[in-house]
Amino acid sequence: MNAPQPLQLHQPSSWLPAHSLTVALDDGSVTRTEHHSDAITGPIEYGWRAYQQHGRNAFTFGIGRLADSPLAGARRLFVCGYSHQWESFYLSSAGGVAYTFKHFGIPWVTLVGRAAQPSVLILRHDGNAATVTLEPIPDLESLWRDGYRRASDGAQLTGALAVQQAMLDRFGVAFPPKQVRALAVGPAAAVTWEGTIVSNPVEKGAITWVTEFCGRGGMGSTLFRDFNIAALLVGGAWEPAKESTKAYDPDFEARFGDRYVKVEQRTTVKYSFDPKTGTGGTFGSNYAAMGDKILSFHYQSVFAPKPERLAQMERFVRGHYWKQFQEETIANKQFEHCGEPCSVACKKMNGPHKKDYEPYHTLGPQIGIFDQRAAERVNDVADAMGFDAIQLGGTLGWLFEAITAGDFDPTELGLPRHTNCAFAASPPTRRSSTSSPTAPRTPTTPCARSTRSSGMSAPPRCAKGSALQRRPSTPATRTRGRATARFTSRTANAARSSPTNISFQGCSARCRSWANTTSSTATISFRRKRSGNGTSRG
Structure with a gap:
């Protein structure tokens, strides 16, 4: 060929x-x-x-x-x-x-x-x-x-x-x-x-x-x-010569077998609207095709068995987070473009909120948020402050996981108490040098490091707006310096009878007063597989 x-x-x-x-x-x-x-x-x-x-x-x-x-x-x-x-x-x-x-x-x-x-x-x-x-x-x-x-x-x-x-x-x-x-x-x-x-x-x-x-x-x-x-x-006021896409049709017909406009529409269906999936944009299309490949709580979901990942996707994402997007954005055809004439209109909106998959996932499920209102709040703050929301979500996910594992006391960095930053509800025990080949450390976040060096006032706290927290029944643990969060069902009987134990709880008064929002708290317990020697493994 x-x-x-x-x-x-x-x-x-x-x-x-x-x-x-x-x-x-x-x-x-x-x-x-x-x-x-x-x-x-x-x-x-x-x-x-x-x-x-x-x-x-x-x-x-x-x-x-x-x-x-x-x-x-x-x-x-x-x-x-x-x-x-x-x-x-x-x-x-x-x-x-x-x-x-x-x-x-x-x-x-x-x-x-x-x-x-x-x-x-x-x-x-x-x-x-x-x-x-x-x-x-x-x-x-x-x-x-x-x-x-x-x-x-x-x-x-x-x-x-x-x-x-x-x-x-x-x-x-x-x-x-x-x-x-x-x-x-x-x-x-x-x-x-x-x-x-x-x-x-x-x-x-x-x-x-x-x-x-x-x-x-x-x-x-x-x-x-x-x-x-x-x-x-x-x-x-500089003006280029006007021309039509028709001038490019011979090139596209020779290479792709169709006119430019037709090729554009065919190759961008994911970003506009796909009749096969009933959705569009990166947010709608990616979640529609994700299945058990869900990544949440700073990638800790990868340690859960496939049935539990599917359950999380169906109940929290497709059953609520993605469903909100479908009802508010897709059904009402709130589609825009980035400022240029374009038939794709890939920018999916809900009023003043632009819904792209990457920021609404990293500042969403990756930090324990499965609700559009909470995700809108934290993404809007990130955008206005001039952060890359995608990168910020990765940073916050790492931070929350490290706090959950007991790597450091968040108050040492000027952050809220553990109960407001961590994925777990109860304060963990800080790891000692005997529990891991890597000695415990107190990491310095980029924003904290730069704030001290610049002498300027710090931007809003990185964790603000994260009203949804993961509350596993047991604290997360680490093995050989890498995250191996131990997800267990609430009881042994529950573990034998059902692979999942997922529900919504009302956000606590402490959480509401800190984040200044009312939302839902996702309580998710994952049952981990165990190896022959009885130790947990991912």
Whole structure:
């Protein structure tokens, strides 16, 4: 069989000009460079070259050469630079932003130096030329801490969302109404290395609730702590030549046997709506196909037998968590897109809450939450603070598991008591050096470490909003330094008669007062298999 040939795409009638800008934030100078049309493939190669030239002193924004085409999915904004998390070059991207960034007329921008104070960088094409402006944000910490009330509807925005809207209100009037977009960092960028760059589409001068992120690598922290840039406004009056997707049909028909629009619809059915499963989006489709592969309580569910994992999926996920999504989002067709024209509308909403599988799973079942209201609360806080919710969920799951296992007293890190942080209800006994080849340690969380080093006030407690807790009948134990949580049924008879013992209990008064929410507490007991020598094994 012959290997498939690469798709030779039709070249748009008007490529973005192969120009770049280098902005020196310390003295305000701007250098424009014209590149040969074939010299740079795209924003990642451009970012890598800037990194090779300037090292950690460069941060780049860029869009691809198809960003001004009608092809959906080709309009992501890429940022590149040094990641303090990875201690090397890194890249991250946000969907839909390039659809607006293209109106700046220049596809690639490098930042060098450091602004004298926290600032917003304004990249605008005024109809004649690209302009660059740097404006200070003297009330940045106030916007993060106190929020910002949007005049159009009275909505009280917080964190990175507040900064976006404030910058649009102050400087957005200079842009064409439909050709401006804001990006901002939240307080997580100031006190951790895990901060993201947050961006929402703009409609009639107001940001929508569809939040996009340059989420991986802590690039928001790099942008703010190394370059002192807290926000950007991008866009302007530059216009590419108009063209239709029909110009690409011959290429797609030759390679895929159908027109571009048909190929797009066929290959993205999971993200829009799949009639076979009756759901759509990553949240709906992933849970619909997951079965016993459920991961919960920081992966501790993998130690449960298959029947118990299936029971957890059916009763807690499909019977409640996923069912809420189906009734609220899918049935009401609350579908949006990321800010670019697209037939897929992959953003599944419930009012102001965007439901993606990854954040609503890591800040959901992975930390013991199986209810949409509780998950919305904790995800909204994570988004506004400028965290990568997916990464934060992994961090919190690890933290709760470590507290449950007795690795350290959470109050030593300024966190709430064990009963408010751990998966188990009763305080465990801290492990001694004789119980494990690895000596006990008191780990320092990234946010605690960065807060102490920066001297700034800490963001909201990492665990706040987690009102659902796992309460196994026995404390979790560890073997050889790895998690081997011991899940048992409530009684031996229950273990023999039924593989599961799952129910909902009302949240305690202590939990309600701490999390300031009323929800349900999942009580889950897993029966573990035992090896021939009587020891537990996963």
